[in-house]
Amino acid sequence: SAVISQKPSRDICQRGTSLTIQCQVDSQVTMMFWYRQQPGQSLTLIATANQGSEATYESGFVIDKFPISRPNLTFSTLTVSNMSPEDSSIYLCSVSDSPYDNEQFFGPGTRLTVL
Amino acid sequence: AQSVAQPEDQVNVAEGNPLTVKCTYSVSGNPYLFWYVQYPNRGLQFLLKYITGDNLVKGSYGFEAEFNKSQTSFHLKKPSALVSDSALYFCAGATRSASKIIFGSGTRLSIRP
Known part of the structure; x- marks a missing residue:
């Protein structure tokens, strides 16, 4: 199975700022996804990251709020x-x-964590 | 709409006893079904999957799950629970025509010594 790393592992940010999260895989993969898991909750799919084109967002998530890149x-x-x-x-x-x-x-x- | 349900928020079992974590699905056609486990401050780890064939699927750490089409269920089981099995368990499903998988709400399994 693929080995996946994310950076940062955690962060505390101020209201109104932005944070970029990186996802790196040790092999080429067809599909990449981003999920959100709110405290004590299940996983909610934000979007499918498409290589070389705009991501496909789920209902309730928009590109302006959650821009996604997938350069390779x-x-x-x-x-x-x-x-x-x-x-x-x-x-x-x-x-x-x-x-x-x-x-x-x-x-x-x-x-x-957003303060 | 497709959905996966885990009717129990929490399951408590004594160490050494059998455990069952319930999952039912509403996925069109012949579904793909999965179980994942999440330990504190960790990502999700894959446990097992049902694709086709034998209804009893064996997975990691001694877990197994039985696909029951008539009851649209995919319950996770283990014959003898360990304290180290305490974690959050997610059932998930997907249709064969889509790349997305749908997660249940999760069940917290607590194994007491």
Whole structure:
């Protein structure tokens, strides 16, 4: 399975600022995803990061708030813009390279606290 | 709409006893089904998956799950629980035509010594 790293592992940010989270995979993968996990909650898909084109956002998430880049098949970034305390969550990157079963592998997550 | 349900927020089991974590799904067609585990301050780890074939799927750490199409269930089981199994468990499902997977709300498993 792919080895996924995320940076930073955690951060504490001030309201109104932005934070960019990086996701690096040790091999080329077809699909990359970004999820949000609010405290004590399940995972919510933010968007699918598409290589070389705009990300595909889920209902309730917009590009202005969560811009995503995916310049190649091993790297993606998620920016959380104009942060508010409600953005305090764990942000997880996942990858899938199986055309048969949608199995996803997850990074360790980025724990974000907004004051 | 597709959905995955985990009806129990918390399951408490004594060490050495069998455990079951319940999951039901509403996914069109023949679904892909998964179980993931999340330990404190860690990402999700893959436990097992059902794709096709044998309804009983064996996975990591001695866990297994049984796919039951008539009951639309995919319960996670282990014959003898360990204290180290205490964690948050997520059931997830996907249709065969989509790349996204849908997660259940999670069940916190607590194994007491």
